[in-house]
Amino acid sequence: MRILKSILPIFLTIGLASNIYASDQDYCSLLENALMFYKMNRAGRLPDTDIPWRGNSALNDASPGSAKDANGDGNLSGGYFDAGDGVKFGLPMAYSMTMLGWGFNVYTDKIDGCKLTDLYLDTIKYGTDWLIAAHTADNEFAGQVGDGNADHAWWGPPENMTMARPTYMLTTDSPGTEIAMEAASALAAASIAFKSSNPTYAETCLAHAKTLHNFGYTYRGVYSESITNAKDFYNSWSGYKDELVWGSLWLYKATEDEGYLTKAVADYAAGGVGAMAQSNSHDWDNKAPGCCLLLSQLVPNTTTYKTDFEGWLNYWLPGGGITYTPGGLAWIRQWGPARYAATAAFLGSLAGTDKGTDFTKKQVGYLLGDNPKKQSFVVGIGPNHPINPHHRAAHHSTTNDINNPKDNLYLLKGALVGGPGSNDEFTDDRTDYISNEVATDYNAGFVGALASLC
Secondary structure (H helix, E strand, O other): OHHHHOOOEHHHHHHHOEOOOHHHOOHHHHHHHHHHHHHHOEOEOOOOOOOOOOOOEOOOOOOOOOOOOOOOOOOOOOOEOOOOOOOEEHHHHHHHHHHHHHHHHHOHHHHHHOOOHHHHHHHHHHHHHHHHHHOOEOOEEEEEEOOHHHHHOOOOOHHHOOOOOOEEEEOOOOOOHHHHHHHHHHHHHHHHHOOOOOHHHHHHHHHHHHHHHHHHHHOOOOHHHHOHHHHHHHOOOOOOHHHHHHHHHHHHHHHOOHHHHHHHHHHHHHOOHHHHHOOOOOOOOOOHHHHHHHHHHHOOOOHHHHHHHHHHHHHHOOOOOOEEOOOOOEEOOOOOHHHHHHHHHHHHHOOOOHHHHHHHHHHHHHHOOOOOOOOOOEOOEOOOOOOOOEOHHHHOOOOOOOOOOOOOOEOOOOOEOOOOOOOOOOOOOOOOHHHHEOOHHHHHHHHHHHHHHO
């Protein structure tokens, strides 16, 4: 009953957490728990009771002028809350689904060997269903639901939210190329993932992906200039040059239409995307490293892409330029370094080299507690694991107080927290969202890295 253990209150589960790590890990069990985290972050009318402490929430989320469903719920009630809050930010949600789809597509056999295919596909579909619902017209997409400032001013489980939850739309007059192309990428990746098990759904995903790609490619604009509420939370620092390439690559992978590859190649060169990747992270904002990798696979006779990807990966290796903590974490920046290392570990697993595989194993090992401080950064798993991540639902305060109760009432088993400082120091402090928040994008790369090791 591993799933049931993962959702028991902390006072029952603290003694049950695994204290094993390193080479003898049960990666299938770890992967299951990492996927189960997404069930803990679901919004809407829940289809099961796998997480009994989570209930229906955000049922009125809807696009302007849309009709209620048979249950009286809004068309945008589902999907995933972003992190430890109650906002649905379109860019990281779509990115998370792209990354989950990528991981599934390359490690399908390993996931199936773990008997996790159904759980994995359900996890993707809960997010891609929302992306499809958010695509309300050919050139229209709901890029965000919930006011980040109002949401973050309140501390309590999403089932108890009462604040207004505006929906922010992207249109031809207020475009958002990053989100349109990322949603296209996610749905293209999903069309590949579901092609054999659910071909009708795969076709639906691909149809939306094509239209969204056209929307993002034709009507260009930085999404956070159109949805200014997102600026303080998910500002588009890198712009959309990387997403233009990223979206075209995923449409090419899903369709084999050479027109998409031609666009990707041209935009890669014009946008300097290879240079964008160097000494940087692959994340919700910057897809340049992934573009280098995909192009090196799709156009193997052009050495530029392989050189760009190897340059990116070498930077992440010891002696390559990135900071390494004394304990061995590849540490690129203060806010959530564990998610960057986990995602780099996933990309490293796809390099097809011993150094890439070794990097993946060592980074995942560190995150699970194989480090001098014997400190895990995955809730409920490994030595000294966190129990108080910055997460409103798990903490479950009923008094709008981040400090009451003292410890989180429920365990987010399998969730990757932000991570340590550059000196390996870490405190399990809920109020420190830089080191202790969890998020759908944090776990997305982590899931891929774990799947590679199964």
